[in-house]
Amino acid sequence: MRRRDFVQIAGLGMAGAALSIPMIGNAVPVQRFLESPLDVAQKKQLADVALNAAKANGATYADVRIGRYLNQYVFTRETRVQNIVNTESFGVGIRVIANGTWGFASTNEVNPAGIQKATMQAVSIAKANSKFQTDPVKLAPVQSYGEVSWKSPIEKSAFEVPVSEKVDLLLAANAAAMDAGASFVNSNLFMVNEQKYFASTEGSYIDQDVHRIWPTFNVNAVNRAEGKFKSRSAMSAPMGMGWEYMLPKESDKLEGPGGMKLYKNSYDIVEDAKTAALQAKEMLDAKSVDPGKYTMVLEPNHLGLTIHESVGHPLELDRVLGYEANYAGTSFATLDKWKSGDFNYGSKEVNIFADKLQPGSLGAVGYDDEGVKTKRWDLIKDGILVNYEAIRDQVHILGQNESHGCCYAQTWQDVQFQRMPNVSLAPGKEKYSSADMIKDVEKGIYIAGRGSYSIDQQRYNFQFGGTVFYEIKNGEIVGMLNDVAYQSNTQEFWNSCVKICDENDYRMFGSFFDGKGQPSQVSAVSHGSSTTRFDGVNVINTGRTI
Incomplete structure (x- = not known):
């Protein structure tokens, strides 16, 4: 696909x-x-x-x-x-x-x-x-x-x-x-x-x-x-x-x-x-959005797609190594950044993990397609890049001796290869609801649901839309908006993350049809998160022409 x-x-x-x-x-x-x-x-x-x-x-x-x-x-x-x-x-x-x-x-x-x-x-x-x-x-x-x-x-x-x-x-x-x-x-x-x-x-x-x-x-x-x-x-x-x-x-x-x-x-x-x-x-x-810098309040069904494109794909090790290049590109998150031990992928609020056992997720299995027992592991810890997604014939490149258990084939007639596991943003530890978050925003936009998107061949510069948009003024929802999309790059975006709701708000986005490889194969994968706040994000008006 x-x-x-x-x-x-x-x-x-x-x-x-x-x-x-x-x-x-x-x-x-x-x-x-x-x-x-x-x-x-x-x-x-x-x-x-x-x-x-x-x-x-x-x-x-x-x-x-x-x-x-x-x-x-x-x-x-x-x-x-x-x-x-x-x-x-x-x-x-x-x-x-x-x-x-x-x-x-x-x-x-x-x-x-x-x-x-x-x-x-x-x-x-x-x-x-x-x-x-x-x-x-x-x-x-x-x-x-x-x-x-x-x-x-x-x-x-x-x-x-x-x-x-x-x-x-x-x-x-x-x-x-x-x-x-x-x-x-x-x-x-x-x-x-x-x-x-x-x-x-x-x-x-x-x-x-x-x-x-x-x-x-x-x-x-x-x-x-x-x-x-x-x-x-x-x-x-x-x-x-x-x-x-x-x-x-x-x-x-x-x-x-x-x-x-x-x-x-x-x-x-x-x-x-x-x-x-x-x-x-x-x-x-609904009125058309005025372009500018906004605080973005992103609910999980929307944020999951951003996680998928700006974290899930760029941390696939075959993409990092350049083995996967002609299907949606390689990755900016090269090995030298990981080896440094201090590459700032996001703010200290950002903890992103892979988990092939997450209950209710699309990627949940007991064992992957090369017989490896599945598990959970950290990808980004306190904002720092700490690991990738790798399988049995790749992990030695990282100096590791255990597969991450994320090998998959779409059917029996396809060869199994490295695929994205469930990749999720950990919820905040303090009790904090989406209603609390909205109250703390002076000028912002709440986005729910998925929309169109674009990201470059290194999974770095991107633009995302959504399904519904609400304007936030002085801590209150004041009405719907049209023509909203936000632009950023992966590192800038995740470093603008300042607050995450608690586990009571945690939900999953997913895709039945994530494509990769040539000949292409599809796989099913989920991305969990709670409603999350990002400050100072550039918003454009998609309905206006220059």
Whole structure:
């Protein structure tokens, strides 16, 4: 997926854009989702076929991933169902090291003959590639875990819920928006289940069952007399949860400006759609922002995208080293800055961590796609750059001997490589709410939700918009604004961070479709934070031309 497609889908949630996303797998009847083609014992037998064949043909290391990937997407508009897509992808990927060089092959023939053939192909590729390999692959050691399993801690699989119930919920949200004055509305529901089995010559046999869900919509209000329209997308977040995310709990709701509800661990799509219509109508008459320096109060659903682009991507070690350059660039956060031990990435308020176990997050798994047990680690501590995101064949470059556990492949037929883990901003330690923060601002702007963005090829100079904007004067919200975007560079922006709300305000933003690599792959990742204040940020008016 191209990065601009990610912006369309994550920012706008439009059915037209969603319909254009790549559908991984073959179309299947919905009943197929509740079937299990292989049990764990059968997977182990097939995995051993690959491991034994790899060693017999000269590989010094091999891993095998047997993957079944289920996707269901539901698209609606106003009173109609636009599309329902059910796909399944099932196959095996084999990765080996022979003559100190990687080789990879995959097959959808999930039987001993097909797996043995693909394994021999992977070994042949590795041996052929070794003619051009100057330095042999160095793998950080990893523990042998034996036979283990991990499952997303969901309450109910979304795939067990009848499609009719999902459609009824989306149409109810559409109706609520239309009743509140929307001119157009579309709503979508994305559900993913990754059933992944990993085995390696180092003795691990890992069975995992990963679930993700994303409800979203886009509401439009039109003033036909003046030829104007405004849009407001959902305040939901993609989550590593089951159907329980769609069952709203009052305890999960936070009050935002203008009566807007913000959501933590469950989501009320009907309520949000109604509020979206009211806010879209209000935007039609909102004043245009005056450019200048402002205090920015950024809520988590917005700030997550800024974290993603200005911290998550630039701290990917392959990007830092220049291995990843032709897909959205390299990184300004070069090794010399980290080695200095005092590179000031942000203010002392800024503590950013990676965590592949964060409950409810999109990136939560027990083990990554090369059999490493996942964990949490610091990236920025008290504003100082302290680490990167690295996998088994990279960490020796940092002088470390343990992978960070952030290797991932989008399907069985793709080779796994270094991907962004969940990257989050730690909440403030003192009791402090978003309402308290607004009271402390004399001249500022509150931004909620994602919008358009632009960032340079070193992840340094950037511009971000949002979904809704409220003007703050003398500690009070005084009305909505239009045409807001802020500009900064990564180091200047994070050094302007002066205050962060406490853990009660902590929420997650996420992306189902973060693109990287060529051939490109997508991954799912979350970014948590609490509402955060940044002082002296340059705001431009996107509606004015020079």
